[in-house]
Amino acid sequence: MSHPPPNAPILYSFSSTEDIITPLADFVFKAQKEAIEKKGRFTLAISGGSLPKQLRGLRDLPDGAVKWNKWQVFYADERVVPLDHDDSNHRLCMAELFSHVPIPPNNIHSIDVSLLDDLEELSDAYEKELIHEFAQKDSARFPVFDLILLGIGPDGHTCSLFPGHELLAEEDRWVAYITDSPKPPLKRITLTYPVVNHAQRVAFVAAGAGKVDILPTILDEPQQGLPASRVKPVYPGQIHWFVDNAAAAKVQYPRTEYKL
Numbered sequence: 001m002s003h004p005p006p007n008a009p010i011l012y013s014f015s016s017t018e019d020i021i022t023p024l025a026d027f028v029f030k031a032q033k034e035a036i037e038k039k040g041r042f043t044l045a046i047s048g049g050s051l052p053k054q055l056r057g058l059r060d061l062p063d064g065a066v067k068w069n070k071w072q073v074f075y076a077d078e079r080v081v082p083l084d085h086d087d088s089n090h091r092l093c094m095a096e097l098f099s100h101v102p103i104p105p106n107n108i109h110s111i112d113v114s115l116l117d118d119l120e121e122l123s124d125a126y127e128k129e130l131i132h133e134f135a136q137k138d139s140a141r142f143p144v145f146d147l148i149l150l151g152i153g154p155d156g157h158t159c160s161l162f163p164g165h166e167l168l169a170e171e172d173r174w175v176a177y178i179t180d181s182p183k184p185p186l187k188r189i190t191l192t193y194p195v196v197n198h199a200q201r202v203a204f205v206a207a208g209a210g211k212v213d214i215l216p217t218i219l220d221e222p223q224q225g226l227p228a229s230r231v232k233p234v235y236p237g238q239i240h241w242f243v244d245n246a247a248a249a250k251v252q253y254p255r256t257e258y259k260l
């Protein structure tokens with residue numbers, strides 16, 4: 001079956017990093033509302049790095065507005081370390097968001113730390129966790145997340161999909177592992193493109209001058225094929241960018257005003 005071409009990204013640029021917080025919380029809130037009204041649950045994959053800090057607006061929404069018990073949260077990528085390690089994306093997301101809100105612990109799908117010494121087993125187990133959540137309910141070839149929240153590195157990587165890495169060509173697996181990450185730690189697991197690109201919505205968040213040199217290549221020259229530019233959800237999936245002016249200073253791509 002042929003699909004229409006992917007939707008063009010929508011870019012929202014804000015004066016400062018702080019100014020991203022309320023619109024981003026509004027965006028996630030609306031995505032969960034729509035998903036829960038339609039299907040009774042909200043499936044989210046979330047990255048680590050600087051992103052979780054930007055989600056703190058969700059902590060300030062009125063009590064009862066967010067249906068936390070309907071959320072099923074997975075990690076877009078995870079470093080292969082214990083869950084209380086400084087490098088753990090789970091630890092970061094707990095510290096910045098989930099430990100502050102009434103989400104049932106079983107709805108947060110972290111890696112199985114009994115498998116840290118066997119990456120094949122670890123990524124297979126995480127894939128099974130996804131299959132359990134999605135395949136029985138949605139019976140699709142790939143999971144369709146309601147929302148995937150992503151960051152970017154200064155080299156254009158996203159998830160743990162790094163420039164020039166063989167994982168960029170993965171077409172079958174839902175979850176894969178790497179042992180040679182250019183950014184420490186070396187060992188990570190990551191969602192693959194087939195999963196990211198089947199999401200209903202993807203939102204990138206990029207703030208600060210550390211992203212200013214890579215954003216023009218990602219947004220204005222997607223043909224260069226940087227990992228973040230390869231995120232193109234299958235139609236009608238939509239991709240949104242929440243950036244601040246410091247990160248977007250050299251980007252030509254047209255801005256859209258975010259409407260609360």
Ligand SMILES: O=C1O[C@H](COP(=O)(O)O)[C@@H](O)[C@H](O)[C@H]1O
Pocket residue numbers: 047048049050051077078079089150151152153154157158159160183
């Ligand atoms: O290593 C990672 O880096 C990216 C970007 O992180 P940032 O700190 O530069 O925002 C992140 O999205 C990814 O989840 C993480 O594992």
